[in-house]
Amino acid sequence: MKIIAAVREPFSRFVSAFQYFGEYHQTVRSRAHISGNSVALMREFLKNPEYYEPHDFKQGSLAYNRMAFDLGLPKAQYSNSTFVDQYIRQLDEDMSLVLIAEYFDQSLVLLKRIMCWSTKDILYQVRHKGRGKPEIPEDLKITHRQLAPAEYHIYEYFRTKFITIYSKEVDIDEEVEVYKETHNKVNKFCSSRSKRLVVQPTKFDNGFTFTQRDCYFMRLEETSFVKYLSKLQEP
Template identity: 40%
Template sequence: GSTDRTGCCCCWGRPRCCVLTSWRRLWGEPLPPPPSPPDRFCREMGHRRLKVRGADASISLRGFSCMASKTLTSGLSSFQQTGKGLLQVMLKQGKQWKSMCKGLVLGTLLTTCMILLYSYAAPPHQLSLQEIPVPYSCSYKPAHVRNVPRMNGSHFTSELSKICTPKEDIMFMKTHKTASSTILNILFRFGQKHHLKFAFPNGRNDFYYPSYFDRSQVKDYRPGMCFNIVCNHMRFNFEEVHKLLPEDTIYFTILRNPARLFESSFHYFGSVIPFTWKISGEDKLAEFLREPNRYYDPSGFNSHYLKNLLFFDFGYDNNLDINDPKVKKHIKTIDERFHLVMLLEHFDESLILLKDVMCWDLDDILYFKLNVRKDSTVSRMTGDLYEKATNWNKIDSMLYQYLNATFWKKVETYGFERMERDVEELRRRNDNMQSICIDGGRPVDANAIQEASLKPWQPLGERSIMGYNLKKNISRKHKKLCRKMLTPELQYLSELGVNLWITKLWSYIRDLLKW
C-alpha cells in the first residue's frame, strides 16, 4: 500500500480506497502502520459510515477480489480437513459409547443375577413378631352354607363313628421330587372351591427355601391373621408354622424311596450345584457314587440336594452321623407331628388315605400327573448303584423305612379290600377325566405344548419336563375343571394372586441367555 498527501492509505498504490480524513487530523494521533499484507486490510473493510465530531466522514472502502478464489479454495480445503477430523473423532467416540453401552448392559445383567442369587440363597431378615393366638378356624361359615357331615369312605355305613366333617385347615409339607406338584394342584382346586385362605410367599413360589420358614415370609402377614392352607416349599419349622394355623390343622407330607429321590435330584438340580461341575465323564451320577466323599462338600452351595434331602426339608441336619441319637429322635418327632405321611410309590393308596383323614369326596382328589420328566432323561439305577445311593442317603433311608411301616399300618386299619376297591374307582375316574380333557390322552414334550399357560417350569439348561395340551371341544360342564387340573404350579399361583416377580425375572434372564 501507499499513502497520498492527505495521509490516505491506498490499496495496491491506487487512491480508489483512500480514507478522506487522516487519523492524525481526526484524533491527533499518529497514523497506524499499514496492515501487512495489504489485501488483509481491504478484506476487513467494507462500506461504512462513521460519524466523527459531528461531521460525516464517508469511508468508501471497497473489498475487492483480494485473492477471492485463493481464499475460497483454502477455505474448502480447511473445511474438508476439519470434517475428516470431526468424523474421525465421532467414530472414535462412537466406539467408546458402544463399548460403554455393552459394559452397562453386562453390568446390569450381572447385578441382576447377583441380586437373584442373593434373594434365593440368603436368609431373609427374621422379624420379632407379636404373639397373638390364632382363632380356632378362619373358615367358619353361616349355618345354611356350612358343609354337611358326611360318611367317611366310599360306602355309607350306619355307624355314627364314621360321620365326619370335611377338614379345611391344612398344612402340606411339600418335599422335593416326590410328585408334590400334583398334590399342590389338588389343594389349589380344593381351596378355590371352598373359598379358603392360603398363606403364600411374597415375590416367589417358595418360602425362601433353603432358609427356615418364618411367619414374616408370608405375604401381607400380620400377627393374629388366620389362614387355612400352607403348602408351598419351605424348610420346615414347626414352631413358626404352628403359630400360623389353628390347633386342629391337619399336617401331612409325602416321601419317596431315597435312592430314586437322589437320582432324580441329581439330574434335576445338578446344574446348580457347583461341586458337580468338576465331575468328569458321561455318567456323572455313577462317578459321584463311586467316590461321593471326594466330590461332596457339606458347606457347598446347594449341597443339601445331594444328601439326605428329605431330612433336610424337615428342618434337620442332613450331615448327622447315622448313629447320632438325634437321628432316631427326629424321625419319631416327624411321625408324631404329621397325621399322614404319603408314599410316592403308592400314590393312589396315599390319596385314598388322605381323603379318609380329610373326610373329602373322591372328586376332591382327582388328578393328572404334573411336572413329569421324560423317560429318556431318567436312567433307572439298578444293582450296585442303587445300593450305593441308598447307603449315601442313610438317614433318609431310615426315615423312609420307619414311615413306610407306619403307612401300611394305616392301610391295614382302613381295610385292604376296601383300599383296593377305592383305588380302582379313583383310577377309573382319572382315566375318564383324561379322555375328556387331554388332547391325545397323554403328556407331550415341552416344545409340543401349544398354550403358554400350560407350559411347566424347566430345569436349568434342559427341557425335560413334559406337559399337556387341552382338548379343543370340551363340554361346558368339564372345561373349567379340565383347565385347572392341567395348570402347572407357577401359573396356578399367579391365578391365585401370588406376585412371582423374582421367579419371573429369573425366568426372563434364563430365556435371554437361552439357559
C-alpha cells in the same frame, strides 16, 4: 389342623433329582474334569456330595438328603441314628399322614378319607414325567444308602406306618380302583374338546361335574397356582 408330608424311596428320588436338575451334571463335569453318562457323574458326585453341590442351591441340596432337610432334621444329626429315630417318632406324632410316592393313588385316597374330601379334590395330571432312568449298578445304591442313612430311616419308617394304616381301612382297595377309573376318565376328558364331564355318584363319592376350567387348573405349574391361590386370599 392337619399336617401332611410325602416321602419317596431315597435312591430313586436321588436319581430323579440328579437327572432333572441339569446343574448337577454341569457342576460335576466342570469340577471333576470328566465326561460320561449320568451313572458316571452320579458315582463321582457321591464321592464328595458337599464339594459337588451346585452353589445355586443355597436352600439345601435338591438331590442329597432332601427329605431329611425338608422335614427339618438338623444337618449335623444326619448320621446320628439315635437322634434320627427320636426325631422320626416326634414327626410321627405331629403328622396326620405321610404319603408314599410309590403308593401315590392309594395315598391320595387315604388322604381323601382323612380330610373328608371328595374324589374331585384329589384328581391330578402328571407333569414333568421322566424320560426313563439309566440302569444303576448295585454298588451305587449301596454307596448312597451308606451316605444318606437318615433318608432310609425316614422312608422305611413311614412306608411301614402307611401300609399298616392302609391295611385297616374298609373297602379301600375297591375305592382305589374306582378312583383310578375316574382319574383315567377325567384325563381323557381334559384331552378332548368336550366342555363338561358328569361323573356319577359311587358308594365312595357323591359325584361331581368337571369342566375345561378344572383341567386348566390341573395343568398349572406350581408357582402359578400358588400365586392364584394367594390372590384369592387377598382382602
